[in-house]
Amino acid sequence: MIELRGEYFELNNRRYLGNKYRLIPFIKKVVEDNCENCSSFFDVFSGTGVVADAFREFNLITNDLLYSNYVIHYAFFSDDEFNQGKLMRIIDKWNNISIIKEENYMSENFGGKYFSQEASKKIGYIREEIAILSKNGEINKREECILISSLIYAIDRIASTCGHYDAYRKTKEYNDELVLKFPNIKENMGKNQIYNTDSNELVRNVKADIAYVDPPYNSRQYSDAYHLLENVARWEKPEVFGVAAKMNRENIKSSYCTRRAPQVFKDLIEKLDVKYILISYSNMGNKGHDRSNARITDKEILSILRKRGEVQIFEKDYGAFTAGKSRIDDHKERLFLCKTFDIVASPLNYTGGKYKLLDQIKPLFPENIDNMMDLFCGGCNVGINVDCKNVKFVDKELSLIRLLNAFKEHEKDEILNEIDTIIEKFELSNSSKHGYSYYGSSSSSGLGKYNKERYLHLRDIYNKRREDSFYYDMIFYVLIVFSFNNQIRFNKRGKFNLPVGKRDFNIKMREKLIKFIDRIHEKDYEFIAKDFSNISVEEVEDLSFVYADPPYLITTASYNEQGGWSKEHEKDLLRFLDKLNSKGIKFALSNVMESKNKKNEILYNWIISNKDKYIVHYLNNDYSNSNYQTKNRDKNSTVEVLITNYIV
Numbered sequence: 001m002i003e004l005r006g007e008y009f010e011l012n013n014r015r016y017l018g019n020k021y022r023l024i025p026f027i028k029k030v031v032e033d034n035c036e037n038c039s040s041f042f043d044v045f046s047g048t049g050v051v052a053d054a055f056r057e058f059n060l061i062t063n064d065l066l067y068s069n070y071v072i073h074y075a076f077f078s079d080d081e082f083n084q085g086k087l088m089r090i091i092d093k094w095n096n097i098s099i100i101k102e103e104n105y106m107s108e109n110f111g112g113k114y115f116s117q118e119a120s121k122k123i124g125y126i127r128e129e130i131a132i133l134s135k136n137g138e139i140n141k142r143e144e145c146i147l148i149s150s151l152i153y154a155i156d157r158i159a160s161t162c163g164h165y166d167a168y169r170k171t172k173e174y175n176d177e178l179v180l181k182f183p184n185i186k187e188n189m190g191k192n193q194i195y196n197t198d199s200n201e202l203v204r205n206v207k208a209d210i211a212y213v214d215p216p217y218n219s220r221q222y223s224d225a226y227h228l229l230e231n232v233a234r235w236e237k238p239e240v241f242g243v244a245a246k247m248n249r250e251n252i253k254s255s256y257c258t259r260r261a262p263q264v265f266k267d268l269i270e271k272l273d274v275k276y277i278l279i280s281y282s283n284m285g286n287k288g289h290d291r292s293n294a295r296i297t298d299k300e301i302l303s304i305l306r307k308r309g310e311v312q313i314f315e316k317d318y319g320a321f322t323a324g325k326s327r328i329d330d331h332k333e334r335l336f337l338c339k340t341f342d343i344v345a346s347p348l349n350y351t352g353g354k355y356k357l358l359d360q361i362k363p364l365f366p367e368n369i370d371n372m373m374d375l376f377c378g379g380c381n382v383g384i385n386v387d388c389k390n391v392k393f394v395d396k397e398l399s400l401i402r403l404l405n406a407f408k409e410h411e412k413d414e415i416l417n418e419i420d421t422i423i424e425k426f427e428l429s430n431s432s433k434h435g436y437s438y439y440g441s442s443s444s445s446g447l448g449k450y451n452k453e454r455y456l457h458l459r460d461i462y463n464k465r466r467e468d469s470f471y472y473d474m475i476f477y478v479l480i481v482f483s484f485n486n487q488i489r490f491n492k493r494g495k496f497n498l499p500v501g502k503r504d505f506n507i508k509m510r511e512k513l514i515k516f517i518d519r520i521h522e523k524d525y526e527f528i529a530k531d532f533s534n535i536s537v538e539e540v541e542d543l544s545f546v547y548a549d550p551p552y553l554i555t556t557a558s559y560n561e562q563g564g565w566s567k568e569h570e571k572d573l574l575r576f577l578d579k580l581n582s583k584g585i586k587f588a589l590s591n592v593m594e595s596k597n598k599k600n601e602i603l604y605n606w607i608i609s610n611k612d613k614y615i616v617h618y619l620n621n622d623y624s625n626s627n628y629q630t631k632n633r634d635k636n637s638t639v640e641v642l643i644t645n646y647i648v
Contacts, residue, residue: 038275046069104125114161148232401527
C-alpha cells in the first residue's frame with residue numbers, strides 16, 4: 001500500500017525547456033539592485049512559473065499560452081480557497097489503485113509509447129475522475145487545478161522521454177510507479193492574476209511595475225514539446241496523429257518561434273504598461289543547430305527597448321539545450337533591463353494631436369536624442385514623450401504658449417486650486433464631486449445644458465480681458481476643458497469662440513493635468529511663441545532632432561481655418577526642412593498625402609524629387625497600432641505618413 005506520508009512536490013520539480021530555476025538568484029539580484037518602488041510583477045511568458053514564484057512578495061500576474069502551465073499557475077498562485085485534507089485523501093486513494101482493467105483515451109493513444117499500457121490506463125482513469133469531480137461540483141476550480149497539476153508532475157516523473165514530448169524512447173522497460181504528490185503551496189503575499197492567453201493581447205489590458213519577458217528563443221514550439229501534457233490538462237480527447245501521437249496544435253503555436261518574432265516582440269514591448277521591462281534572452285545567435293538559433297538579434301532587442309527608455313545589460317554563463325545536435329561554447333544568458341519612460345497624455349485635446357499615433361511614431365525617431373525641437377507643438381503630445389535632455393516646444397499661438405509656461409512656472413497645487421476656484425466662482429459643474437444627476441443630466445446627455453450660460457459668461461470675461469496674467473491663463477484652461485471637444489479655436493479678431501461642450505473638469509481630466517505638470521517640472525523644457533517662418537536654421541544647429549507636425553494642407557481643422565495654412569506655408573516648411581538636411585540635422589515630418597479624394601501635390605512632388613534623401617513611413621490612420629495585427633487598408637482613407645531624412 002502506497003501512502004502519501006506528507007510528501008510534496010515543488011514548483012520547480014519539472015523538466016522544461018528554458019527553465020530559469022538556476023538563474024533565479026541572478027534575476028533576483030538584478031531586480032533588487034536596479035528596480036525601485038515596485039509592488040507588482042508581471043511574468044509575461046510564465047512557463048513553469050518559477051520566476052514568478054521567486055517574487056511572491058509582489059502582486060503577481062502570470063500568463064502562458066499553454067493551458068497545462070496555466071493550470072499549474074492557478075494551483076500555486078491563485079487566491080481561491082482549497083481543502084488540502086480532502087485533496088490528499090483523494091490522491092491517497094488514487095495512489096493505492098493497483099490495476100485498471102478498462103482501456104481509455106490515454107492507454108489507446110499513448111500506451112506502449114510514452115508509458116506502459118498499465119500506467120497509461122491509470123493516468124486516463126485518474127484524469128477522468130478529476131473531470132467527474134469537477135462536473136459534480138465536488139471540487140472548485142483551484143482544487144481541480146491542484147489535482148491536474150499533481151497528475152502532470154507524476155506523469156513527468158515516469159514518462160519515457162528525454163525531458164519533453166517531441167518524441168519518446170523506444171523501450172520495453174517502463175517506470176510504472178505513478179505516484180501523485182501534493183504541491184507545496186506557499187502563502188500568497190499579494191493579490192494575484194492568472195491568465196491563459198496570447199501575451200501580445202494581454203499586455204494591452206494589464207499594468208504592473210515590473211514585466212519579466214522570457215519568450216521562446218528559437219523555432220522549437222512549446223506546443224510540440226508538451227503536447228501530451230496539454231492534452232491531459234485540457235482533457236478534450238482529440239484525435240492524435242503521427243508517431244509522436246500529437247493533437248492539432250495550431251491554436252497554441254507561438255509567433256515567437258517564427259520569422260515574425262522580431263515584429264511581435266516589438267509590438268509587445270511597445271504596449272507594455274510598466275516601470276521596468278526585464279528581458280531574458282540567450283546569445284544563441286547562430287551558434288548552434290539552426291532550430292536552436294535565436295529568432296531575435298541583440299541589435300533588434302536593443303533598438304526596440306531603447307525606444308522605451310534607458311537600457312542596461314547583465315550577463316551570466318549558462319548551459320544551453322541543444323538536443324545533442326551541436327556543441328555551443330561561450331553560451332550566455334543575458335538580462336536586458338529597461339527603465340521605461342512613461343507616456344503622458346496632454347490635457348489639451350488639440351486637433352491633430354498625435355497621442356494615439358505615438359506607438360507608431362516614436363519607434364521611427366532616432367536613438368539617443370540629446371535635444372530636440374517640437375515644431376507646431378500644439379498639445380505637446382510628441383515632445384513631452386521623447387526621452388531627451390531638452391525639448392524646445394514652438395507654436396505661433398501665444399495664448400497656448402502662455403498657458404504652457406504657466407504650467408511650468410507655477411506649482412501644481414497652485415494651478416489646481418486656481419482652476420477649482422474659477423469653477424466654483426462661476427458655478428460651473430463639478431461632476432467628480434456631485435455626479436451627473438445633481439445637474440439634471442446623465443453621462444450620455446452631458447453637462448452642456450447646465451453649463452452653457454455660465455460658460456459663455458466666463459468666455460466673455462476672458463475675451464474682454466485687458467491684460468494677461470496667471471488668473472486669465474487658468475480661465476483659458478477652464479474654457480478649454482468645458483468647450484466643445486476640449487479644443488482651442490480663435491476667430492479673426494483673436495477671440496476664443498468655441499461653444500460649450502458636454503464634459504467638465506472630471507477626475508480623468510484632473511489626472512491628465514497632474515501628470516502633464518509633473519513631467520514639465522521634471523524635465524528641461526522651453527515653450528516658445530514663434531511662427532516657424534521666423535525660425536532660422538542657425539537657431540536649430542545645436543539640436544540633434546526636429547519634429548514637425550504642421551497643419552495639414554488638404555484637411556480642415558480649427559488650426560488652418562481662415563487661411564491659417566496655405567500652399568506657400570507648405571512650400572516654406574519643406575524648404576526649411578531641406579536646409580536642415582543640408583546641415584546634417586535629423587528631422588521627422590508628420591503629414592497627410594491623401595484625404596477624402598484630395599491629394600497633396602506639393603508634398604508628393606517634394607517626396608519624389610528627394611527620393612534618394614528622404615524615407616516615407618506609412619502610418620495606420622485609424623490611430624491604432626498596425627504592426628501586430630495586419631489590417632486591410634481602405635484605398636479611400638486618409639494616407640498619413642512620417643517622412644524622415646535618416647534610416648531607422
